[in-house]
Amino acid sequence: MTLPRHRPTIPFPRPAGRPACIAHRGARAHAVENTLQAYAVAADLGADMWEIDLRLTADGLPVSCHDANTQHVFGVDLQIEDTDFATLRAAVPEVPTLAEILDLAKARDCGLYIELKAPGAGPAALPLLAGFDRAALGSFDSDGVREVIAAGCPWPVAVLVRLGEDPLARAAESGADTVHLCWERGGDRPQDLVTPALLAALGAAGLDLVLWHEERPEVLRDLERLPALGICTDQPELMRGRRPGEFAGIEVVCHRGMNHIAPENTLAAAELAYDLACDWLELDVHETADGALVVHHDRTVDRCSDGTGAIAQMRLDQLRALDIGAWFSPHYAGQRIQTLAEAIRLCQRRGKRMYIEVKYAPVEKVWALVRDMGFAEDCFFWCWDLRWLKALRAHAPQARIKSNVERHDSLAAMIHELAPQIWEIPFELWDRDAPRARAAGMTPMMQYFGAPDPATFDRIARARPEMINLDRADLLLAALRRQELHADPQVRESAR
Structure with missing residues (x-):
């Protein structure tokens, strides 16, 4: 079945001259995914939009969480669709509502790319998004795409296309105006799957393009040359970091x-x-009790680790056993102290x-x-x-x-x-x-x-x-x- 193509009245918020940088689940490489912290970090790193995963609580409130259950990310065994919001908030306060995300997006001047994960999530989101002009919605589920279009969505709507699926057929059956290719597992050079013939066919059909989340710099460089509205990435800095020759002399x-x-x-x-x-890179160096040169700021490890003691009185193996990341965020648990030689080799x-x-x-x-x-x-x-x-x-x-x-x-x-x-x-x-x-x-x-x-x-x-x-x-x-x-x-x- 071929449905009429959705005609959004609000355009996709693509910046001039380049695809939008869409932070996948926020900057999930640097913070717990789909949390307000992950979205804030994404904004700091220059993302234009945040990709969020929208689900409904048992009492119909739109919240962002990729998985249907909060166990994997937050360690709490709750099925979101079976849990009312008050219970969810008390047990897993890190799961944000769409309203909270929208407030932050407005404050940080970022757009929202909303993946609809549950039936009814699209229609529930539309009233909250009213008056917000930097959004797009999408789903792997053609029913979810049709549902949000039928509810009068004025924003672009994408159908997410798995590797091996026909993007044109998926667009035809869903009525989406945009295809979002989720082909990041398409080998070492997935960019080669986006062929000139495919781009021509999408153009002839009047379909726009969004591309998968990508963290390989060499692949990203090629993707940025394609006529895509946006590219998802766990690491916005790879798209929005300083480019060679940019701001020369500083x-x-x-x-x-x-x-x-x-x-x-x-x-x-x-x-x-x-x-x-x-x-x-500026860093600080101390000598350990056994003569190693290590990277740390304070004389003691008390502030920035799960241990105590003066570096000058500790051996390297003792320092290596410390977690120097969890004090900052659970996301960074397991970071270990570096030697100066290791830091130089990386540099x-x-x-x-x-x-x-x-x-x-x-x-x-x-x-x-x-x-x-x-x-x-x-x-x-x-x-x-x-x-x-x-x-x-x-x-x-x-x-x-x-x-x-x-x-x-x-x-x-x-x-x-x-x-x-x-x-x-x-x-x-x-x-x-x-x-x-x-x-x-x-x-x-x-x-x-x-x-x-x-x-x-x-x-x-x-x-x-x-x-x-x-x-x-x-x-x-x-x-x-x-x-x-x-x-x-x-x-x-x-x-x-």
Whole structure:
């Protein structure tokens, strides 16, 4: 049976010039899926829309959860369709209502891509979505697609198509205006399944296209070249991170990794910083009781692990046994402490550079590791103890050093004592001191660890520092893109 094609009156919210980045179940690589936290993280990482899975409680309230039962994700054995909302909220408060998600979407200026998981979910959602113009709905179930269209849905409606199914036949039987290909398991190059012939057939039939969730960067790059309305991904940073050549002349130093999304100084925080295309990773180094060099900020493990004790009094095997992720979020349980050598190897594999802040470790040992790993040209050093920096300069004259003039009696004293290559300057003093650094032959590096205020980041973007050391690389990237949008009339016009 071929049904009349749905004709939405509200267009799909695709950004100008590229497919929408649709965060699959929120940024589920970085937070518990389909929670408000996952959606908020997705917004931080630049997602345009959030994919949510809509179900109905026993008393008819639309809530977001991928599975019919909450056991797998939340460890509580409840069948959502058999549970009234009050009971669900008391037992599993992390499961959000559509109304709560919609409020957050409005606050974060994000759209919703709603997968209908239960009969009646579509009609139940429509009244709540009234007045919201950045939505699309869809389902694997043709009955669910027909149901929401029949209820008068003004937004685009997609039919989700499994690998091996005919997208044109699925669209014909459901009446959907969009086909969503769920072909992520189609081999190493699933993008090759979206052939020119298929694209031509979809175009001839007047069908739009949405693509599966994808986390392989090389596959994503190809998918982004296709004429799709949107692409789902568990990792929005892979689509919305800084691209090669974007904002040239600004080197971003990510302080302890992306530490507001992942636990500081962990592999997860470093990987996320690299995926956002930050240029430098800042990390902190201590020596253990058995002479290993490890990555951690505090002298003790008390704040950022499930253990206690001073790092200098613990062996590496003792430190390796600690969980340094669960304190931050259950999602990151199981993160383990890194050695400096491991962190450097990751940095080298990703083609990045490193700012090494030494807390407590011998100069000779730190320098020998960096030198022997062929990393001396790709890092710079700082230590709170000026004596350590002076010893490094004497031991390794070629070492790249950063300093802050506040640690010295004067600029002349800083140059005499350390001859640093980099001068770190607080945001508030940038206009005064950056020209002085350049005149002295040093690279000025702005430092900003203040409040996550978009207006402040707009000021930073306008200053366009050569380097900047900060916690919120995501906010800087967003501010730079805002500046670009407002500065280029052609970009501004095409975004309308």
